[in-house]
Amino acid sequence: MTVTADRATSELGSLLLSRYEETAERYQTQLHTAVVLRRDGRELGDIADEGTMAADVEQQDMLTASLHEQLVRMEEALRRYEDGSLGTCERCGGQIPEGRLEIMPWATHCVPCQAAADKHR
Template sequence: MDDRIARTRLQDMLAKIERSIGVLRGDPVALRERSAADAGADLTDTDRHQAMLDVASKQRVAVIAALKRLEEGAYGRCLDCGKLVPEGRLEARPEAARCVQCQSKIERRR
């Protein structure tokens, strides 16, 4: 992938993620305004909200790391084996830090 295109895509992704994080971090509805019957729903909504915030935050870190690799000239190389990350993978996941094989190894360990 061309560095200019990669940088643009990564910067666009970062802007969208940061907007999402901003929305997710907005002020929660005061619990005193909710009825006791809504207390269970609050917990579920809070858990779901936190999970979305966690995912967005992790993705933000990955995009920032990809931008750093781009600046250092290491973008598009697997962090583990050093081989080129396939073009199709970078098209689908511009923040990808590993080739499919190395990423699969990491996911199997989890």
């Protein structure tokens, strides 16, 4: 039914938007944490274990990078949602199952196409 599909799509849109905002917020917090850790790390240099501090900074950088990646994916998904291509498989043009989109709103391929793409990677 078209009505149901439209409703599902708009629900997905708001889900996407709230996830995006949540991720953006986490990213900002993470950026701040990383900066503070670096600054405090320098200030506390003589008392803090330098090895531990370096590992912490590295871990924070990884976290920052992964949040940024999520944010970029969310932005792409939002763009796709706005131009109406969200939920359409880029490879076969088929519909990506709603359940998959709820878990991975940025999915650009349906399950079989993703599996095929992964295999050829």
